[in-house]
Amino acid sequence: MTFSNAELFPITAGVTAGGHLSIGGIDAVELASEFGTPLYVYDEATLRGMCREFVGEFTSRYPKTTVAYASKAFINPALAALAEEEGLGLDVVSGGELAVARAGGFPMERVYFHGNNKTSDELRMALEAGIGRIVVDGLHELDLLNRLAGSLGLRQKIMLRLSPGVDPHTHAKTTTGILDSKFGISIDTGDAERAVREALVSENLDLVGLHCHLGSPIFELEPYSIAIDAMLTFAAGLAPAGLELREFSPGGGFAIGYVTSQLPPPIAAYAEVITSALKARSGDLGLGEPRLVVEPGRAVVGRAGVALYTVGAIKDIPTVRKYVSLDGGMGDNIRPAMYEAVYEAVAANRMREPAVETVTLVGKFCESGDYLVRDIALPVLEQGDVVAVPSSGAYAPSMASNYNLNPRPPIVMVGNGSARLIRRRETHEDMMRADVWQREAGKDPAGD
Numbered sequence: 001m002t003f004s005n006a007e008l009f010p011i012t013a014g015v016t017a018g019g020h021l022s023i024g025g026i027d028a029v030e031l032a033s034e035f036g037t038p039l040y041v042y043d044e045a046t047l048r049g050m051c052r053e054f055v056g057e058f059t060s061r062y063p064k065t066t067v068a069y070a071s072k073a074f075i076n077p078a079l080a081a082l083a084e085e086e087g088l089g090l091d092v093v094s095g096g097e098l099a100v101a102r103a104g105g106f107p108m109e110r111v112y113f114h115g116n117n118k119t120s121d122e123l124r125m126a127l128e129a130g131i132g133r134i135v136v137d138g139l140h141e142l143d144l145l146n147r148l149a150g151s152l153g154l155r156q157k158i159m160l161r162l163s164p165g166v167d168p169h170t171h172a173k174t175t176t177g178i179l180d181s182k183f184g185i186s187i188d189t190g191d192a193e194r195a196v197r198e199a200l201v202s203e204n205l206d207l208v209g210l211h212c213h214l215g216s217p218i219f220e221l222e223p224y225s226i227a228i229d230a231m232l233t234f235a236a237g238l239a240p241a242g243l244e245l246r247e248f249s250p251g252g253g254f255a256i257g258y259v260t261s262q263l264p265p266p267i268a269a270y271a272e273v274i275t276s277a278l279k280a281r282s283g284d285l286g287l288g289e290p291r292l293v294v295e296p297g298r299a300v301v302g303r304a305g306v307a308l309y310t311v312g313a314i315k316d317i318p319t320v321r322k323y324v325s326l327d328g329g330m331g332d333n334i335r336p337a338m339y340e341a342v343y344e345a346v347a348a349n350r351m352r353e354p355a356v357e358t359v360t361l362v363g364k365f366c367e368s369g370d371y372l373v374r375d376i377a378l379p380v381l382e383q384g385d386v387v388a389v390p391s392s393g394a395y396a397p398s399m400a401s402n403y404n405l406n407p408r409p410p411i412v413m414v415g416n417g418s419a420r421l422i423r424r425r426e427t428h429e430d431m432m433r434a435d436v437w438q439r440e441a442g443k444d445p446a447g448d
């Protein structure tokens with residue numbers, strides 16, 4: 001049985017005979033009682049389906065494509081293993097993400113290291129790990145990396161991240177490819193040309209191509225073709241200087257549906273625009289057929305993840321607002337507070353009941369800005385009900401914090417009718433683990 005906003009939920013979502021939400025064939029209310037709430041549930045079929053859709057839609061149009069999953073959207077060893085099994089590459093932006101990829105046995109030659117201010121320690125770690133590509137974000141990094149690679153006796157493959165000056169019309173806090181951005185080497189200022197020339201004479205670096213990333217989420221298609229045009233025109237201008245465009249990446253940014261009133265274009269539409277712009281422009285400009293690298297993050301994991309919460313306090317302010325407090329909030333999903341992100345929600349144990357009242361779902365954190373969904377129509381909620389927020393798989397657990405010292409939620413993966421824990425709930429001891437105790441040895445409550 002289906003339900004009205006099912007297209008925001010994992011592809012396996014349904015409603016049980018008893019009127020409960022189910023994910024991957026499992027009753028979400030049972031998951032909540034077995035693992036406790038807040039709880040993040042990822043649906044394996046949706047995850048694998050998205051990986052295959054990206055690979056299929058791009059390689060069927062442009063066989064020389066690598067799909068590198070942007071792990072900042074959410075990574076842990078189970079996700080790294082899944083991405084590896086699906087044949088994806090991996091985009092990492094810190095030593096921490098790289099460490100997870102390594103611990104999960106991810107093949108290092110398929111890893112791309114991004115970031116506007118990678119530290120020397122992180123760069124050394126990446127070089128020593130035998131990472132596939134380092135995506136250099138500035139002239140400073142170019143010099144640092146050339147020296148580090150030299151000191152290790154290595155020649156490292158790099159890409160240059162350029163800023164093409166294209167606005168993708170998304171939230172200001174997630175716009176990256178415009179002139180006024182900390183990311184990328186600007187084409188407009190002449191820095192990009194300087195960086196290419198510098199890279200070409202850097203003995204320990206092998207410049208394989210160019211990269212840009214416009215922002216996220218991008219609901220429009222046109223910014224991709226404008227950016228590809230700008231990037232390839234730039235590359236063609238530097239071919240006489242020796243730039244050989246073996247690889248090209250327009251980054252990620254593919255949108256997902258958070259609310260049914262704003263659904264994204266299908267992956268096929270992004271693939272069509274990107275591959276046709278690339279084919280047409282590289283053909284016209286005589287650039288050959290560079291390898292295309294796309295870096296979806298949100299679109300791989302976003303729809304697969306559902307957050308489950310339990311209703312606690314309810315505060316009704318007549319004629320003003322009814323606040324329904326959940327047991328999670330900005331600590332596990334900061335996106336509403338940070339980007340005014342909008343979500344929908346359902347009452348997982350009342351899926352067959354009509355939405356008869358408008359409430360605001362808030363969290364348990366000590367901030368008035370701690371809300372999850374404003375003014376949403378739901379069945380009348382009571383303490384103990386389970387609320388499910390779809391489209392929660394991307395940038396919610398990965399941006400989670402221990403604010404107010406609330407433990408971060410556990411994560412389960414559902415698939416083939418069973419649920420397996422891929423991250424346990426944090427304990428109070430976990431949160432004290434890194435604290436240094438000025439006490440007698442052996443009396444450390446965190447047990448270290």
Ligand code: LLP
Binds near residue numbers: 251252395
């Ligand atoms: N490649 C690069 C170089 C990136 O910086 C990003 C995202 C991606 C790929 C993946 O973009 P995606 O396909 O996931 O849209 N925390 C924000 C999103 C920040 C995105 C940062 N970079 C949010 O919750 O909306």
